[in-house]
Amino acid sequence: MMANRFTVSPDFSPDYLAGWYLFNKWMQKQTGLKIDLELYGNFYTQRIVTYSHADLVYVNPFDASMLVHDKGFLPLAKVAGNFDETVIVVNSDTPINGITDLKPDLKLAMTEDPNINMIGMMLLEAVDLNDGNIEKVIYDNYVLIVKNLLEGHADVGLFLAKAYDELSWVVKKQLKVLLQSEVGEIYHSFLISPALAEKRDEIQSLLIDMDKNKEGQDVLRALGFDAWIKVDDEEMAFMVNLIDALSIQS
Amino acid sequence: MLEDMNINDIVGEYKQITLDLYAIGARKFFYTEIETPYPEGKIIVSTSDTKGVITHVNHVFVEMSGYTKKELLGKNHAILRHPDMPKMPFKELWDTIQSGKKWQGIIKNLRKDGGYYWVKATVIPNIKNGVIVGYTSVRRKPSALVVAEFIKRYPTLRGSK
Known part of the structure; x- marks a missing residue:
């Protein structure tokens, strides 16, 4: 039996590695199903795998x-209360x-x-900081951003709030947290590839019912989640449009 | 069609004017010089149908506009139109999004209480099977410099702060 590939955005705490x-x-x-979980330490590699051959993704x-939008993946679920x-x-x-104290030529770690980068730049734009007057430094993960902030190699860092928490x-x-965004409309999602579409309803039901039995609850707890909530096509289409609108910088 | 503003909702000294809004018609406005500064970090999200009738708002929209969610849903987006705003940016906005393109600009928005707030707005058409089925809009805090530049461009805004 051919294994299905499952991958996860590398922005969760190492505490939840075993949980996945x-x-x-x-x-x-x-x-x-036979499912191989493939976890990566950086977004770049994880994204290449996701776009080329993943069947299930969070x-x-x-x-x-x-x-x-581009690959025809279908939404399954999101985590309750998790934006x-x-x-x-x-x-x-x-x-x-505060962000009003920030001046041009700073080194921004991301x-x-x-x-996260898109929203972060949007918030900084309000104090006239933009691609033209700051230096962006890309790190593989949030732990490296912490390290560079603490060692003084970066002035400001952008984090996913959950990862920071x-x-x-x-x-x-x-x-020190200078500012947290308040959008409340975008979230990590569990998706299934079009190749596995016939399993969509079954897997969606399993996820939604996961918090209703002891075994499922234990696994959810190991991930730091309370429950999965269904995401339908219409809700996902809304988020696709919203991400499109948010992607437009000056 | 959009109903007139309600004088009982207005807070502070106000001016009164009736304007013919682009694609909407006449509306009586009561408005003040009180600015609600746009809070850092917050992003307004809304969707509308192809005529600009609001179909979704996030909590930041509710907070900044002063209207309840119930009051906003089903109303035309023009409910936020401030009488100081020139017609040109709105015409440009509608021409752009109706042609399937994305629009971005600075807008002075009117609150339910007659006050105002500045936003940097982005509006995109939502296209399904090649047809525009509605619009998604996000608004964020604009920089003070950008607002000042915008005010200089339009005589109707020159009294604005």
Whole structure:
């Protein structure tokens, strides 16, 4: 039996790594499908795999909208109460207390998480910071952004709010949040490829009912989730349009 | 058609004017000089049908406009049109999005209480099977410099802050 490939946006805390393997095991047991979970340490590699041969994905809103729009992926579910917001962070030792204190020529640390960067730049544009007057430095993941902020190699960092929240209190004590976005409409999504479309209803039902039994609840807890909620085509079409609108910078 | 503003909703000293709005018709406005500064970090999201009738709003839209969600849904987007705003940007907006393209610009929006707030707006057509079925709009905080430049361009806005 040919294995189906499952991949996840690399923006979750290392604390949940084992959780994703547990989830994959649960999926295989429930569906009878052979599913290989492929996790990557950076967005670039994960995106190449996702776009070339993934069958099941749990991805950020930008990649979700691209996969639906360009590759015909179908939405299955999202995590209850989980929206993708962006936080702008500096080292707690700096005298900067708000984005209005930020000046041109700063070094902005970011991952390749497109919607986080998009929203982050949108928020900075309000204080006249843009691609033309700041230096962007791309790191593989949020842990490296923390490291570079703490070592003074970067002035400001952009984080997925959830990823920032999941940092240890020891780390967060050394950082300062200047601003958090408030959009409330975009979220990570679980999608299925068109090649596996005949399994859509079955997998969607399994996910939605996952919090209704002890085994499912234990796996969800290992991922830091409460429950999956159904995402239908219309709701996903709304997010695709919204990401399109948000993608337009000046 | 859009009903007149309700004088009982207005907060502070106000001016009154009746204007013929592009593609909407006449509306009586009551408006003040009170600005609600656009908060950092917040992004307004809305969708409308092809005639500009609002079909979805996020909570930031509700907060900034001063209307309830129920009051906004089913109303034309022109409910936010400030009398100081020249007609030209709206004509340009509609011409652009109706031709299937994306539009971005600065807008002075009118609140339910007669006050105003500035936004940088992006509007895109939602296209399904080659047909425009509605529009999605996001609005964010514009920089003070960009607003100042915009005010300079239009005489009707020159009294604005």
